[in-house]
Amino acid sequence: MQLPVPRGEVVRILVLGGSWFVGRTLVESAVARGHDVTVYNRGRSPAALPDGVRHVKGDRESAADLKSLLQEGPWDAAVDVSGSVPAVVGRSAELLAPATGHYTFVSTISAYRDWPHAPVDEDSPLWDGYPDLDPVTRQWDPDAYGPLKVGCEMACERAFGKERLLILRPHVVLGPREYVGRLQWWLTRIHRGGDILVPAPDRGIQPVDVRDLSLFLLERVENLDNGVYNVAPKMGEATFGDMLNACADAVGVTNWPIIFVWVDEDWLTSRGVTEWTELPLWRNAAAPWSMRTDRAHAAGLRCRPLTRTVADTWAWLRRGGRPVEHERFSEHGINPAREQMLLKRWLTEHPQS
Incomplete structure (x- = not known):
């Protein structure tokens, strides 16, 4: 009924x-x-x-x-x-x-x-x-x-x-209170400074802000809408490099020595780097960020720039915000010693990088 x-x-x-x-x-x-x-x-x-x-x-x-x-x-x-x-x-x-x-x-x-x-x-x-x-x-x-x-x-x-x-x-949902820890790991890693192992600066990325997802959901519910919607920003609006540069801007790394060392994806895979977790949000596949979202955008989905999601997440962390404890949080992020070992090996093999 x-x-x-x-x-x-x-x-x-x-x-x-x-x-x-x-x-x-x-x-x-x-x-x-x-x-x-x-x-x-x-x-x-x-x-x-x-x-x-x-x-x-x-x-x-x-x-x-x-x-x-x-x-x-x-x-x-x-x-x-x-x-x-x-x-x-x-x-x-x-x-x-x-x-x-x-x-x-x-x-x-x-x-x-x-x-x-x-x-x-x-x-x-x-x-x-x-x-x-x-x-x-x-x-x-x-x-x-x-x-x-x-x-x-x-x-x-x-x-x-x-x-x-x-x-x-x-698609992947980011923003304040994220409990998986993907964006939080990148923010804290960049805040630590130094040489940072990073992949694929030009690869597109389209995570959705939790607040934009929630608003779209409510608007569809208020209209008693039905059917299926993919929810994410449009493809091509941001890159992995854009996200990491936004992290650097948010944490204020001008006060720290920091170098993004962009490493070839296939090289990372060949060295056994675990996709999606050791380097969060990175996946060496043909189309990890190729979700078509025309239907949702035509229905009113509005997505804020990724730079705002990054900045707001860092501000939440700086205010003492902490996600709920979850088993998946510990999966994300590469061990510092392993990161430095890989950086040394990459720079030895690619001295001009």
Whole structure:
């Protein structure tokens, strides 16, 4: 049953998640726009929610907890920013469907089978997904992440149908409160100064600011939009070099001796440098930053310059901001001794670099 919600007048929003990164930013934006927000999560994050937000603590893997949540409804819209296990997402979506008019699931670029080896748009082939799959383990697995998210998308569609479902597939999301630590690592590394091992200055890059993703999501929800949108800046607007120079500007490295040593990507790969983690946001593939986003931009997506995302993230860190603790944070960044060893070897082999 679809609740009779007039288009453009969404006022009651349920957020599944809501205290970390995308979810927290989304909640703050929704409150600022005058919405009545309920957050449902386990309450394990120390971050305080904005005033006026109704916080319901519970585990979405518990049927009893979900049934208790239903007593807080109905809602005009629900947004799932945290789901990654198809069977769990499916059970919660099915329970919420009678009490929720519209559903948004935040997916990922990793849902595309061809990424990062070919450009992708919303119609590109996806990984095989299974809406009833439960892998049992909850440990992060980068190889399983994309297929699991596809299964979650399928589970949401089964519960809500296409007419009541919005799916967003963002590229990498950066900005204040980022808990994976990709941009934060580059900022702190550049702040430390010295010779810095960096790849591919001219390779395009298109991470989306968490605030731009959240605003676009809310605007689409307010219009009860459906379908699928890739969410990222347009291709070609910034390069890896632009991002690192913005980091240098943000941290004020004019007071430190700093040299970016641009190293050939194939050379890095041949030396066993782990893509995407040892040098965050770098991947030696044909199209890691080739997400086509015309549909979202035509619908109103507005992306601030990457320089602002970088500067605002550094300002947040300098104010004492700290992300929630997460197992993936420690994966990112190359060991200083290993970095210096690679730099020495590269400069010995390429004395003119």
